[in-house]
Amino acid sequence: MTRLNILLALAALGSAMYLVGVQYESRRLFTELEKAQREARRLGTELERLQVDKRSQATPARVERVAQEKLQMRQVTPGITTYLGLGEAGPAKP
Amino acid sequence: MSRSIQYTASPLLTSRTPVWRSKFVVGAIALGFVGLGARAAYIQVVHNEFFQRQGEVRYSRTLELPANRGRILDRNGLILASSVPATSIFAIPEVANLDAAEEAQLAKLLGMPQADLAKRLAADDKGFVWLKRQMDPEAAKKIAALQLKGIDQRTEYRRIYPEGEAAAHVVGFTNVEDKGQEGIELLFNSTLLGRAGSRQVIKDRLGRAVEEVGESVAPVAGRDLQLSIDTKVQFFAYQKLRDAVLSNRAQAGSIVVLDANTGEVLALANYPSYNPEKRVNLSGAQLRNRALTDTFEPGSVMKPFTIGLALETGRVKTSTVIDTSPGSVTITGATIRDSHPHGALTVEQVIQLSSNVGTTKIAMQMPASEMWETFSGAGFGQKPQVEFPGAVSGRLRPAKTWRPIEQATASYGYGLSASLFQMVRSYTAFSHDGQVIRATLLKNSEPAVGVPVFSADTAAKVRKMLQMAAGPGGTGPKAQTAGYSVGGKSGTAYKQVGKGYGNDSNRKYRSFFVGMAPIDRPRIIVGVMLDEPGAGKHFGGEVAAPVFSEAVQQTLRVMGVQPDIAIQPQIVAHAVQESF
Numbered sequence: 001m002t003r004l005n006i007l008l009a010l011a012a013l014g015s016a017m018y019l020v021g022v023q024y025e026s027r028r029l030f031t032e033l034e035k036a037q038r039e040a041r042r043l044g045t046e047l048e049r050l051q052v053d054k055r056s057q058a059t060p061a062r063v064e065r066v067a068q069e070k071l072q073m074r075q076v077t078p079g080i081t082t083y084l085g086l087g088e089a090g091p092a093k094p
Numbered sequence: 095m096s097r098s099i100q101y102t103a104s105p106l107l108t109s110r111t112p113v114w115r116s117k118f119v120v121g122a123i124a125l126g127f128v129g130l131g132a133r134a135a136y137i138q139v140v141h142n143e144f145f146q147r148q149g150e151v152r153y154s155r156t157l158e159l160p161a162n163r164g165r166i167l168d169r170n171g172l173i174l175a176s177s178v179p180a181t182s183i184f185a186i187p188e189v190a191n192l193d194a195a196e197e198a199q200l201a202k203l204l205g206m207p208q209a210d211l212a213k214r215l216a217a218d219d220k221g222f223v224w225l226k227r228q229m230d231p232e233a234a235k236k237i238a239a240l241q242l243k244g245i246d247q248r249t250e251y252r253r254i255y256p257e258g259e260a261a262a263h264v265v266g267f268t269n270v271e272d273k274g275q276e277g278i279e280l281l282f283n284s285t286l287l288g289r290a291g292s293r294q295v296i297k298d299r300l301g302r303a304v305e306e307v308g309e310s311v312a313p314v315a316g317r318d319l320q321l322s323i324d325t326k327v328q329f330f331a332y333q334k335l336r337d338a339v340l341s342n343r344a345q346a347g348s349i350v351v352l353d354a355n356t357g358e359v360l361a362l363a364n365y366p367s368y369n370p371e372k373r374v375n376l377s378g379a380q381l382r383n384r385a386l387t388d389t390f391e392p393g394s395v396m397k398p399f400t401i402g403l404a405l406e407t408g409r410v411k412t413s414t415v416i417d418t419s420p421g422s423v424t425i426t427g428a429t430i431r432d433s434h435p436h437g438a439l440t441v442e443q444v445i446q447l448s449s450n451v452g453t454t455k456i457a458m459q460m461p462a463s464e465m466w467e468t469f470s471g472a473g474f475g476q477k478p479q480v481e482f483p484g485a486v487s488g489r490l491r492p493a494k495t496w497r498p499i500e501q502a503t504a505s506y507g508y509g510l511s512a513s514l515f516q517m518v519r520s521y522t523a524f525s526h527d528g529q530v531i532r533a534t535l536l537k538n539s540e541p542a543v544g545v546p547v548f549s550a551d552t553a554a555k556v557r558k559m560l561q562m563a564a565g566p567g568g569t570g571p572k573a574q575t576a577g578y579s580v581g582g583k584s585g586t587a588y589k590q591v592g593k594g595y596g597n598d599s600n601r602k603y604r605s606f607f608v609g610m611a612p613i614d615r616p617r618i619i620v621g622v623m624l625d626e627p628g629a630g631k632h633f634g635g636e637v638a639a640p641v642f643s644e645a646v647q648q649t650l651r652v653m654g655v656q657p658d659i660a661i662q663p664q665i666v667a668h669a670v671q672e673s674f
Contacts, residue, residue: 030306051176052173059257060329077577
């Protein structure tokens, strides 16, 4: 009887220790997950910011200025455009 | 059994204690334990909220999960408005005790005079004061590095508008609290707005979240909104309009480009405009979305509707001759004049030369109620089809109240009013086989089904007249553009000065042009309006038509529409033909 009691006490102790360990591990993993999620959010907003940046570098206003000033390009007119059509020629289909 | 317990063998210490005493002590202690047990059960099982709450206050934190405001995109998915994180700096004046050097450093990083900063920090009665909102995260990091007591920061979202002033009136803007204030931002605020979520976590000694407790509410991001606007068309329209307003020394101007098949607004711009990101010292003139909020008498732009109705009801044919000599007509004592006497004109020529007398003579054959029905069917005096903050309905009085002279003036566009947007939309009656279609600011590639006002045949006939009006010998030949056939009507309205239209010395004008291209199968309708052109020219055909011409040219090119009239090629081949 005593031996069984000691065995059960040891088992309870072991289980308790294991619980503490698991609890610790789960908290550690949670913290890590949290960190990763925060990083994901940060990268998400960074992506957003860079997309907006890219967009503001490519607005028609800027493109036109650069094309005219730096590259000495000019506005396209139908006079300097060759239109190629598939099939019969004629006004483009809507 | 003796009546007492013997605790010692020594007779000296022998004291006779009665047994009931020890039993009493045991009982008392047992009672004590029962009491403790009951209390523990009460606290932990029955009445556990108080301590649970106290515990949570000490280790659990509610984190707010911010929801992004939706983006506003153009029809090709390009960003017109988007939110990026920005840092706001605040101070707790009671806690902040900065010395002069620290204050100077902080003021420099905040970009504000030191005196201003000192004043804000001196507001001791306030527990909280914003120092600067929505600043660049990089500069904010430097401030955080100073580690000043009582100065703290918090992340917010700032709205970025890459198109700047070109699209300002359509897109609008939000305030620092992320609430829409103007334009689409205001109109679709609830759609764009996300719902912030929250969750409860337990934090450890180091401030790391270690466990989630309770229920978490996921944030709902705001929906992205795709507009019908094409940024390229919008930009060109704005640019050409701005150039025209400046070169004509006009007060202001508006331009609207509408897709003739779907009713989508491809561009809507006004000048003067503003940069939605830097909104300091904004004036009402800059904020005003004139294309939708300013109404004026449409003048000659109305004539095609009068003529269209007469054609539709078979009262005239395109070749019917109307005698407009001697260049004036008198209706119940009031005289209507043409700017030049024209003599006998066909119905087509009445539109081409924009004869008030000719239009009046045709209009007077028709009952006022039919004219009213046609006009209001085309959207005049009606609630604007497009929901936009401040969009107005203009004025068209009921036909019953029209006196003959009013019917006459209404036939050529006086005595009623409309916004430029309404005029452009009304012209879908000619471009879309006689149907007036619904205009929309949201992307929608389905061809619209509209309300029939004219038959397809009448619409085609009026289109031909509009082409003549915009051609050689018409009132707006400057509307012509290389490669594409155009048709449209110019208008010049006197602005009201005091009670009348002013006299020759102080007259003010509004010049406009509404037209479409390519004329056989219109793809776009463009309306241009310039307010008070002051550089000598004031006729719509001279001031507004050139803007129309350039806008049509660029828009059709961007849309990839092939030219429908022959052009002289200017391509000179120098190089040897490349082989593919």
